[in-house]
Amino acid sequence: MRSEQEMMNMLIDVARNDHRVRLVTLEGSRTNKNITPDLFQDYDISYFVTDMDSFKENDQWLHTFGSRIMMQKPEDMELFPSELGNWFSYIILFEDGNKLDLTLIPMNEVEDYFTNSDGLVEVLLDKDDRIQHKVHADDRQYWIKKPTAREFDDCCNEFWMVSTYVVKGLVRQEILFAIDHLNEIARPNLLRMMAWQIGAEQGYTFSVGKNYKFINRYLPNEDWEQFLSTYAEHSYPNMWQALLTCYDLFRKYATAVAESLGYPYPAYDEAITKYTEKMYRSLTC
Structure with missing residues (x-):
């Protein structure tokens, strides 16, 4: 299984090398200091992108993340209606046991994202220095x-x-x-x-x-x-x-x-x- 450091480096490097991705955040339990880390924690990642359609038109770009056992695209399913609006997500279980929940978010929704955040957020990459305020992850909303x-x-x-x-x-x-x-x-x-x-x-x-x-x-x-x-x-x-x-x-x-x-x-x-x-x-x- 790839280590946390290997996974994080890869997720950030993919974003850094793709001009369409301008901002990357980490959410969920991996940001919460009160949660004991384990091998089953998902990597909850959001890519804020400039061209959603170019990502969604095929899945070839996802291969760089590694070999997968299964992938789900909730917003591309007929039986279960989309709950994310303009966002688009990929839930991926890799052959090495790591699990990635990757969400693509249009750049024009950055402000709404942080306004409605549950507090468990870290900024991993900000190419355009858009986030001027300090972001500190905490689970206060769940107390x-x-x-x-x-x-x-x-x-x-x-x-x-x-x-x-x-x-x-x-x-x-x-x-x-x-x-x-x-x-x-x-x-x-x-x-x-x-x-x-x-x-x-x-x-x-x-x-x-x-x-x-x-x-x-x-x-x-x-x-x-x-x-x-x-x-x-x-x-x-x-x-x-x-x-x-x-x-x-x-x-x-x-x-x-x-x-x-x-x-x-x-x-x-x-x-x-x-x-x-x-x-x-x-x-x-």
Whole structure:
């Protein structure tokens, strides 16, 4: 596998030797000093270019980056609509295991790029000295944020209301429907509440990572093991248990956040818990 230094030198050299590329930035985890480096980190690179069409008309220019296993061009796909506007990206997995996420951005969008940046950006090459301000990468935008009273109530409302959809799916014997609502909506709101409690205890000056991937570092082992158990979803009994475990954890963390911040804990819990128990009993009668 090519080293980080080899990859960075190559990515900058390609840009330096192509008159169409005027500015190069690095984004993502490789700019974040709080992330421990590993071999799976992508190289999130943006090339700001003067002639987008000349790059897009064929892929020959990409060969200089190395032999690849696979490449995806999200903005050139029919099934998945483009989300990048005038930008164009290449997601490349190389034979040596390195992965490059390369985005081409028109030069007239430089200002918008930095205005809307998430903060995790470094300037690697600026041929025209366009960037006059100092760019310092930080992950402040991803720090746990103290919830307002309304945000806290909204989270509680969403968790408990969506839980009724999980119940409906289980009663109807529509397990995929139930799994989707637990995975896509209910559990993420449990994670959100857990993160808020971590912030209330330890301060709102750090991130628990994308998709809450570092949250286990801050949870009691017992709670973490309980939480992981909710991913056992391959049968109806397991799904019922997963849902009830999510109830227990949400109740624990939500009441703790309410106490810490002086917010009222809403009555959704008691009402939906009783409803769930009633629906479950109806299956066993």
